[in-house]
Amino acid sequence: MKIRELHAWPRMSTSEAKQLQLRLRELLVWDGGPASCALVAGGDGTYRVGQPTGRASAVIWSTEELTVVERSFAERELTMPYIPGLFSFREAPVLLEAFRGLRHTPDVVLLDGHGLAHPRRFGLACHVGLFLDLPTIGCAKSLLVGKHGDLASDEGATAPIVHEGEVVGAAVRTRRGCRPVYVSQGYRISLARAIEIVLLCARGRRLPEPARLAHLALQGERTWSRPPAC
DNA sequence: GCGACAG
DNA sequence: ATCTTGTCGC
Ligand SMILES: [Mg+2]
Numbered sequence: 001m002k003i004r005e006l007h008a009w010p011r012m013s014t015s016e017a018k019q020l021q022l023r024l025r026e027l028l029v030w031d032g033g034p035a036s037c038a039l040v041a042g043g044d045g046t047y048r049v050g051q052p053t054g055r056a057s058a059v060i061w062s063t064e065e066l067t068v069v070e071r072s073f074a075e076r077e078l079t080m081p082y083i084p085g086l087f088s089f090r091e092a093p094v095l096l097e098a099f100r101g102l103r104h105t106p107d108v109v110l111l112d113g114h115g116l117a118h119p120r121r122f123g124l125a126c127h128v129g130l131f132l133d134l135p136t137i138g139c140a141k142s143l144l145v146g147k148h149g150d151l152a153s154d155e156g157a158t159a160p161i162v163h164e165g166e167v168v169g170a171a172v173r174t175r176r177g178c179r180p181v182y183v184s185q186g187y188r189i190s191l192a193r194a195i196e197i198v199l200l201c202a203r204g205r206r207l208p209e210p211a212r213l214a215h216l217a218l219q220g221e222r223t224w225s226r227p228p229a230c
Numbered sequence: 231g232c233g234a235c236a237g
Numbered sequence: 238a239t240c241t242t243g244t245c246g247c
Contacts, residue, residue: 182236
């Protein structure tokens with residue numbers, strides 16, 4: 001497969017994007033996931049009103065030292081609008097650029113969006129994992145497709161997400177009294193291992209540390225018109 | 231046709 | 238996601 005070629009989409013129609021997802025889906029590979037998860041990365045993207053570009057961050061977090069090992073940023077022109085189900089074509093290019101700027105290689109990557117819990121089983125986490133050739137986990141803050149039953153209020157509680165008769169992920173309670181996060185396989189990982197890693201990285205917060213830090217890294221760059229009230 | 235709908 | 242301060246609740 002000509003991965004470089006597929007990566008240079010200047011602009012594509014929604015129907016072309018859907019077709020491409022169906023082809024790329026066939027390239028997904030699954031295994032149990034990384035044996036070690038000493039280095040877990042998180043990525044996120046942001047946009048600003050009236051700006052034609054988007055920015056992305058990639059943060060590597062040490063699960064042993066509980067510290068940030070490395071951060072990388074990228075800025076790039078956005079070619080696609082946000083369309084539910086086609087989100088990765090908007091955000092993956094700038095995210096991939098940020099991840100390619102890292103000097104370390106993480107054991108697994110957490111993405112702010114879904115993996116298999118997607119109408120065509122090819123969400124952002126699948127897309128980014130495939131092109132980085134690294135294990136990835138989709139960790140979204142709300143559902144795109146599927147339903148799940150009630151889950152206990154205890155930290156660590158889970159409930160399968162079912163879509164069209166398939167288990168495509170799990171709702172995971174990472175913090176007591178908070179809404180769950182929605183975990184699904186991105187690339188080269190099992191659902192069980194994905195849930196384990198998300199819980200390992202949660203540490204009392206709703207969003208797992210690498211994802212949360214990647215988000216904060218972008219906010220931290222924002223310039224405020226007025227100093228924050230305090 | 232209507233409602234749902236990651237970020 | 239963004240535009241944005243304070244405020245309410247576990
Ligand atoms: Mg995001």
